[in-house]
Amino acid sequence: MEDGLQMRAAVLEEFGKPLVVQDVDLADPAAGEVLVRLVACGVCHTDMYTASGVDPSGYSPTVLGHEGAGVVEALGEGVESVSVGDHVVTLFSPQCRECEHCRSPKTNLCLAIREQQNLGHLPDGTTRLSRDVEPMRHFMGTSAFAEYTVIPAIALAKVSPDAPLEHAALFSCGLSTGLGAAMYTAKVEAGSTCVVFGAGMVGLGAVAGARLQGAERIICVDLAEDRLELARGQGATDTWTGGPDVVERVLEETRGFGADYTFEATGLVAVMAQAVEAARMGWGLCTVAGVAGKGETLDVVPRLLITGRRVCGSSFGGVKGRDQVPELVQRALDGDIDVAPFISHRITLDEVNRGFELMEAQDGIRSVIDF
Numbered sequence: 001m002e003d004g005l006q007m008r009a010a011v012l013e014e015f016g017k018p019l020v021v022q023d024v025d026l027a028d029p030a031a032g033e034v035l036v037r038l039v040a041c042g043v044c045h046t047d048m049y050t051a052s053g054v055d056p057s058g059y060s061p062t063v064l065g066h067e068g069a070g071v072v073e074a075l076g077e078g079v080e081s082v083s084v085g086d087h088v089v090t091l092f093s094p095q096c097r098e099c100e101h102c103r104s105p106k107t108n109l110c111l112a113i114r115e116q117q118n119l120g121h122l123p124d125g126t127t128r129l130s131r132d133v134e135p136m137r138h139f140m141g142t143s144a145f146a147e148y149t150v151i152p153a154i155a156l157a158k159v160s161p162d163a164p165l166e167h168a169a170l171f172s173c174g175l176s177t178g179l180g181a182a183m184y185t186a187k188v189e190a191g192s193t194c195v196v197f198g199a200g201m202v203g204l205g206a207v208a209g210a211r212l213q214g215a216e217r218i219i220c221v222d223l224a225e226d227r228l229e230l231a232r233g234q235g236a237t238d239t240w241t242g243g244p245d246v247v248e249r250v251l252e253e254t255r256g257f258g259a260d261y262t263f264e265a266t267g268l269v270a271v272m273a274q275a276v277e278a279a280r281m282g283w284g285l286c287t288v289a290g291v292a293g294k295g296e297t298l299d300v301v302p303r304l305l306i307t308g309r310r311v312c313g314s315s316f317g318g319v320k321g322r323d324q325v326p327e328l329v330q331r332a333l334d335g336d337i338d339v340a341p342f343i344s345h346r347i348t349l350d351e352v353n354r355g356f357e358l359m360e361a362q363d364g365i366r367s368v369i370d371f
């Protein structure tokens with residue numbers, strides 16, 4: 001392991017162009033870092049968003065991928081939180097357990113490596129990825145569209161070895177985001193009424209999270225009937241087709257008050273506005289999980305807020321990755337969360353661009369790369 005290794009990886013060479021799968025060099029893990037052999041990696045909107053070039057903070061060349069799960073192969077100096085052979089999930093949202101935010105129960109936004117991660121660097125300001133000696137940047141601190149990755153130990157959640165790694169991979173982004181929005185951000189109370197806008201990976205996770213919290217009524221709203229069918233499977237008690245009349249219908253069915261909790265998981269600002277308007281007068285909480293397009297703004301009539309509605313956002317579902325991802329994975333193993341229906345396609349690394357095409361066509365919920 002002295003000189004690192006060579007591996008296959010999907011590289012974003014040029015924005016708006018297909019990823020190019022090729023040989024890339026990966027150096028040994030430095031202090032505080034871990035070498036992970038990827039076993040599965042989901043293809044998520046954020047990968048496609050960056051590949052398209054629309055993301056203003058995007059850069060290339062880089063190895064994309066952030067929904068990874070795999071096995072620890074080697075440890076850099078001083079790593080004690082994981083051991084060789086452990087099953088792990090990559091965390092684009094790390095948890096150092098020491099920074100001001102990690103010490104607060106109010107947020108999961110760890111501050112430890114934020115700046116370097118945004119630049120595509122590992123915490124020491126350099127990269128382990130390279131091609132022909134030219135350094136190449138890491139994506140979201142994870143770069144999991146590859147046979148291996150080197151990642152900070154604080155960005156790895158150790159999960160039960162009993163969990164299939166293709167299931168565990170979904171907890172590294174979309175599924176945890178939805179579950180956590182309901183469980184950790186909104187902290188849905190038992191007996192409440194929830195409305196979830198959007199039934200992709202995130203919205204379906206929110207439906208499941210609301211169910212786990214004991215919500216009495218879970219209304220899921222989407223445009224696609226096949227997705228509403230999946231929502232029923234995750235615990236939605238009502239499924240409605242989206243459109244301009246949804247808010248009125250929520251009010252009608254809640255004696256004119258609105259829902260205790262609403263969740264937005266579409267990324268559309270018009271739907272975010274609906275989610276605010278559908279929240280209950282007095283105490284309704286609207287949780288926004290969708291990522292809006294650059295420059296878009298959310299339009300809210302202030303009177304809605306004065307009369308007791310609240311709006312909050314949720315990044316990675318408020319999940320503190322190293323502590324709570326293993327708990328969520330365990331709940332799936334215990335039979336509380338049905339993960340299998342989310343995996344619609346299994347593809348090889350060479351087929352990664354097909355994963356993007358399937359996503360664009362809204363064909364299935366998740367394509368998972370099987371290494």
Ligand SMILES: NC(=O)c1ccc[n+]([C@@H]2O[C@H](COP(=O)([O-])OP(=O)(O)OC[C@H]3O[C@@H](n4cnc5c(N)ncnc54)[C@H](O)[C@@H]3O)[C@@H](O)[C@H]2O)c1
Pocket residue numbers: 045046173174177197198199200201202203221222223224227242243265266267268271288289290291292314315316317
């Ligand atoms: N906050 C985070 O940390 C985080 C993490 C991952 C993803 N996201 C974001 O969450 C959003 C959802 O992600 P996803 O993977 O579930 O996406 P997705 O595209 O699979 O799902 C979005 C769903 O919204 C539905 N929809 C579209 N218009 C609608 C309308 N008018 N009313 C109701 N539903 C409508 C679509 O039919 C689709 O099923 C995206 O914006 C994504 O970027 C956020």
Ligand SMILES: [Zn+2]
Pocket residue numbers: 044045046047066067173174
């Ligand atoms: Zn993602």
Ligand SMILES: [Zn+2]
Pocket residue numbers: 094095096097098099100101102109110111112
């Ligand atoms: Zn931290």
